[in-house]
Amino acid sequence: MKRVAGLAALFLALLAAMALKGALLSLPSPPDQAAPGAFDANRAAARLAHILGDERPHPADSANGDAVRERLIAEMRAVGLEPRVTDDFACNSNIHARNVNCARVRNLVATLGPIGDARRPALLLVSHYDSTFAGPGAADDGIGVAAMLGVAEALRGARLERPVIFLFDEGEELGLLGARAFLERDPLATRVAYAVNLEARGVDGPAIMFETSRPSGPAIAWYARASGRPVANSLSTDLYRLIPNSTDVAVLNERPWTILNFAIIGNETRYHSAGDTLASLDRRSLQHTGEQALGAALAVAASDAPPAGSGERLYTDLAGRMLIDMPMTFGLVLLGLILLFLLVEAWRRRALGLPLLAMAGTLAGSLAFAFAGHFIVQLIRPGDYWRAHPLVAREAVYASAIAAAVAALLLVARTPERTRLRAAFWLLFTALGAALCAVAPGAAIYFLVPPFAAALGMALRRKWPRAEQAGAIAAALLLFVTFGPALDLFEQLMNGGPLWAFAPLAAAIMLPALIECAPFLGRGRTVLVVAGAIDLAIAGWIAAGLMPAYDDDRQQLFTIEYVSDQAAGTARFAINNDGAPVPYDAAWARTEMPYTARRRWAAPAPAVPVAAPAVTLVGQAPAPGGRHLRLRIAANGAETITLIAPPDARLGAAGAGGFVPRFARGADTDKYYLRCIGRACDGAALDLLVGSAAPVEFTIIGSRSGLPAVAAPLARARPATARAQYGPDATITVGRIRL
Numbered sequence: 001m002k003r004v005a006g007l008a009a010l011f012l013a014l015l016a017a018m019a020l021k022g023a024l025l026s027l028p029s030p031p032d033q034a035a036p037g038a039f040d041a042n043r044a045a046a047r048l049a050h051i052l053g054d055e056r057p058h059p060a061d062s063a064n065g066d067a068v069r070e071r072l073i074a075e076m077r078a079v080g081l082e083p084r085v086t087d088d089f090a091c092n093s094n095i096h097a098r099n100v101n102c103a104r105v106r107n108l109v110a111t112l113g114p115i116g117d118a119r120r121p122a123l124l125l126v127s128h129y130d131s132t133f134a135g136p137g138a139a140d141d142g143i144g145v146a147a148m149l150g151v152a153e154a155l156r157g158a159r160l161e162r163p164v165i166f167l168f169d170e171g172e173e174l175g176l177l178g179a180r181a182f183l184e185r186d187p188l189a190t191r192v193a194y195a196v197n198l199e200a201r202g203v204d205g206p207a208i209m210f211e212t213s214r215p216s217g218p219a220i221a222w223y224a225r226a227s228g229r230p231v232a233n234s235l236s237t238d239l240y241r242l243i244p245n246s247t248d249v250a251v252l253n254e255r256p257w258t259i260l261n262f263a264i265i266g267n268e269t270r271y272h273s274a275g276d277t278l279a280s281l282d283r284r285s286l287q288h289t290g291e292q293a294l295g296a297a298l299a300v301a302a303s304d305a306p307p308a309g310s311g312e313r314l315y316t317d318l319a320g321r322m323l324i325d326m327p328m329t330f331g332l333v334l335l336g337l338i339l340l341f342l343l344v345e346a347w348r349r350r351a352l353g354l355p356l357l358a359m360a361g362t363l364a365g366s367l368a369f370a371f372a373g374h375f376i377v378q379l380i381r382p383g384d385y386w387r388a389h390p391l392v393a394r395e396a397v398y399a400s401a402i403a404a405a406v407a408a409l410l411l412v413a414r415t416p417e418r419t420r421l422r423a424a425f426w427l428l429f430t431a432l433g434a435a436l437c438a439v440a441p442g443a444a445i446y447f448l449v450p451p452f453a454a455a456l457g458m459a460l461r462r463k464w465p466r467a468e469q470a471g472a473i474a475a476a477l478l479l480f481v482t483f484g485p486a487l488d489l490f491e492q493l494m495n496g497g498p499l500w501a502f503a504p505l506a507a508a509i510m511l512p513a514l515i516e517c518a519p520f521l522g523r524g525r526t527v528l529v530v531a532g533a534i535d536l537a538i539a540g541w542i543a544a545g546l547m548p549a550y551d552d553d554r555q556q557l558f559t560i561e562y563v564s565d566q567a568a569g570t571a572r573f574a575i576n577n578d579g580a581p582v583p584y585d586a587a588w589a590r591t592e593m594p595y596t597a598r599r600r601w602a603a604p605a606p607a608v609p610v611a612a613p614a615v616t617l618v619g620q621a622p623a624p625g626g627r628h629l630r631l632r633i634a635a636n637g638a639e640t641i642t643l644i645a646p647p648d649a650r651l652g653a654a655g656a657g658g659f660v661p662r663f664a665r666g667a668d669t670d671k672y673y674l675r676c677i678g679r680a681c682d683g684a685a686l687d688l689l690v691g692s693a694a695p696v697e698f699t700i701i702g703s704r705s706g707l708p709a710v711a712a713p714l715a716r717a718r719p720a721t722a723r724a725q726y727g728p729d730a731t732i733t734v735g736r737i738r739l
Contacts, residue, residue: 007529010517011402011536014510018398019391021484021509024319025206025231027284028291037154039290041283044146047075048138049278051129051145055136057705057728058129060171060178061104061678062639065130072108072129072145072168079153081110081166088181089680090171091655092251096244098666099673100654101175104680107182108168112152113160113301121193122163123300124257125151125293126179126248128172133639133705133728134559135276141172143264143281144198147290154294155301162301165192172248174677179248180659183255194222194306195259196296198289199247203275204282205266205492206231206320207289211240211249213259214312220325221309223260226299227292230323233316233486234442242440262292268495269387269554273725280553314445319481324445331444332437338451339430345458346423355424358413362511363428363504365404370397370503373541381545383580386499388551388721389544393499394491396540400500401507405514406533409521416522421515422472426454429508446486450479454512469516476512483509496578549580550721556580558722561600562711563593564610565734571608573714575601576727584717594734595642595701606710611636612733613702615643618685625652626691629739635682638702638733643688645672645698650691660687690739700735707731 034040051071058064069085076083086109091102108129114120127144131137148166155164165188169178183189198207209232212219216237223232249261264285270276300306315325346352373396377385386393413421433447457471487505494501514521521529550556561574574593575582582588586603593600619630633641645651651672653662663672676684690696705728707715715729 006520007532011533014402014513015395015398017480018506018510019395021480022488024481024485026320027206028229028287030283030287037157039150039154039287039294041287041290044150044286044290045278045283047149048142048146051075052136052138052142052278055138055277057133057135058131059133060130060174061680065170068129069106069108075149076108076110079149080156081152083108083110086181086186088185089657090177090181091659091661092175092177092180093661093663094175095250095664096246098663098670099175100661100663101177101675101677102656102686103171103174103177103677105171105178105181107170107178109186109188110166111163112155113163115163120162122165122191123297124165124167124192124195125297126167126169126195126197128170128178128248129168130170130173132173132272134724134726135273137276138278138281139200139203139264139276140271141199143200143286143289146286147198147293150290151294151297155297158302160301161304163191164297164301169248176246176248176251179251183251184659192255192257194300195252195257196293197247197249197252197259197261198293199261199263201271202264202266202268202492203270203280204285205264207262207264207285207292208232208489209260209262210236211261212237213253213257215310216313217309217311218258219260220313220315221307222258222296222299224323224325225307226295227323228295229288229291229320230317231320232323234314234445235440235486238440238442260296262289264289265489265492267554268492274723275555314442316445316482319485328441331448332441335430335434335444335448338448338455339434341455342423342427342430342451346427349420349423351420351424355413355415355420356428358408359425359428361408361412362405362507365408366401366503366507367500369400369404369537370500373400373537374500377541377545381549383549383556384496384578385549386544387549387556388554389547390495392547393544396537396544397499397503398506399537399540401503401510403533403537405507405511406521407530409514409518410526410530416519418515418518419468421518422454425511425515426451446483449482450475453478472512472516476516479512480509550719552721556719556722557725558718559724559727560707560711560714560718560729561732562605562707563732563734566612567734567736571605572602573605573711577601583719584714594699595732608708608710610708610731610733612735613638613641613700615700615737617739623689626650626689626693629688629690631686631688633676633681633684633686638704640675640677640703641681642701643674643698644701645696647671648692649696652689652691654686654688656684656686695738697736697738700737702733703730705730
């Protein structure tokens with residue numbers, strides 16, 4: 001009985017530690033009384049409340065956007081900034097897809113410091129003040145706007161050696177248009193040498209420095225000097241470059257500037273939705289963002305010797321207390337030496353057979369167990385069943401990892417000899433890290449310190465018999481302190497799943513502790529111990545399946561669209577959600593729609609007249625590589641007009657007003673999208689380079705916020721804990737034209 005209680009305590013202690021791994025990162029609370037020159041989140045939040053007003057969505061080139069801009073101008077003047085308003089009809093392409101977006105954008109630009117001295121390079125602080133059509137954007141990017149105003153207030157009394165340029169840009173949500181307009185048209189862009197961008201993909205959590213200019217050495221030297229509470233790692237920086245998300249930095253990176261990019265990512269369920277409100281924005285996140293931005297500004301602008309660095313760096317924070325960084329080359333060489341030592345040590349200890357197979361089996365088995373649990377629960381409860389209580393589902397994943405580890409240690413390794421198990425685990429862990437470095441070299445930072453501690457203990461065991469166990473325990477703790485918070489941030493970033501993909505990472509964190517307990521695990525009957533661990537995993541998945549899927553805070557994605565295909569003479573309702581059944585009686589089927597590759601629930605809808613945008617060909621001429629077309633748009637009430645061309649159209653470039661960017665190369669199967677958003681699109685002329693000599697059939701999509709009256713019953717059927725996200729409830733028209 002005592003052994004059963006001991007095993008239960010061990011497993012529950014591991015689960016508790018994994019549940020608390022995110023708590024290692026503590027956030028600063030706003031001060032009751034901020035010191036002179038310090039950032040004050042409470043004052044920043046009060047300014048943001050005035051700017052947002054009634055917290056309506058305020059996309060670029062909209063009436064609500066105009067109102068927000070006027071209130072922002074007033075707040076800029078209140079903190080000592082004198083804004084200059086620019087006005088451009090800008091277009092920008094997407095580096096990850098065949099998209100070109102256009103809109104009228106008005107940036108607000110102001111300066112502090114010795115801007116008249118052309119010999120002094122400037123620091124640029126950037127945030128965007130437009131929101132999406134779906135929500136008020138209190139975090140995205142109100143947190144950046146509020147932080148920059150607080151920084152301006154703090155810098156007003158400081159002696160600045162270099163000018164600071166404040167850019168509150170518009171149109172970031174429409175395709176980074178304000179940043180493009182600044183870079184191409186604003187004369188101050190030629191003065192910049194350093195830039196800080198502030199963003200959000202959630203409403204809470206730390207301000208993560210997730211992207212730098214390349215090479216990273218100068219940016220990391222700057223960040224190391226500036227940040228008192230660093231949260232950053234070179235792995236996330238590398239991984240960010242592999243995903244299609246982008247911020248204004250995607251444009252700013254075209255200049256040889258030293259750049260830091262910050263964002264909060266906690267509770268993505270409110271991102272780009274009506275839930276992104278000031279009430280939901282964590283003041284501690286605002287405080288941390290403001291402190292990071294102010295520290296970065298002072299490190300450059302208030303110093304006569306800016307931080308200097310070179311080359312690529314490996315770096316990570318240590319639980320938000322300090323930054324560890326080293327040259328990339330040194331770290332990779334050290335990783336290779338550690339791997340070689342562990343390989344020799346594993347061979348000497350006869351750990352390359354069953355012990356190594358057990359470690360690999362743990363990682364593979366944890367993935368299989370977690371996927372099986374997730375698959376079964378999702379069969380019973382389609383949709384994001386974990387959305388309201390992600391921690392419960394994560395604990396089920398961790399319990400699956402424990403079950404896989406216990407089964408592998410007892411059934412595959414068949415030895416409680418920790419010296420062999422340690423060598424096998426740290427060899428596999430380091431080898432996987434080295435393999436990951438082929439895709440993301442910044443990953444090496446996580447595979448250096450813990451294996452080094454373990455290897456050092458192994459090397460010293462002959463002089464000090466207890467050195468190996470001390471090194472193993474130190475390595476396990478270092479792995480938890482470094483990798484644990486990083487795993488928590490990755491889980492938040494991938495809030496939409498797949499949950500089971502994190503099981504091997506969780507297993508890697510917990511395995512060193514289980515290895516140290518291997519003799520204890522082996523004392524009981526093997527079948528019963530393994531069965532007990534599996535029962536714990538099953539209990540975890542049952543708990544995940546029984547928890548409410550959504551609540552008032554973490555609501556279900558549920559966007560309603562009324563789609564009138566005027567060319568086909570059909571009308572449909574479309575629901576963009578997480579795949580859960582729609583609580584409204586209709587002939588629903590999952591299908592692709594003409595305007596997006598993301599599958600939706602669709603069902604027939606009553607036909608009602610809806611005005612559609614019109615596109616007219618007003619000019620055509622031969623051009624190098626194809627034909628140059630000039631098109632005139634009549635919006636007819638649409639907020640967004642999209643032209644979609646098939647992959648074989650070979651569109652080269654598109655735009656207006658001097659901004660005619662080229663389409664990204666993309667995949668051979670990718671369609672081309674040309675969008676115009678906002679009031680200025682009505683009557684706008686767009687230029688288009690078509691590589692095909694034959695006529696091309698374009699699909700014309702018109703979109704406006706809101707639904708016709710026939711959709712009211714469907715809107716009423718939407719669950720109370722659901723809301724539109726990533727796009728508003730909208731009326732969409734579909735037409736076609738040959739050009």
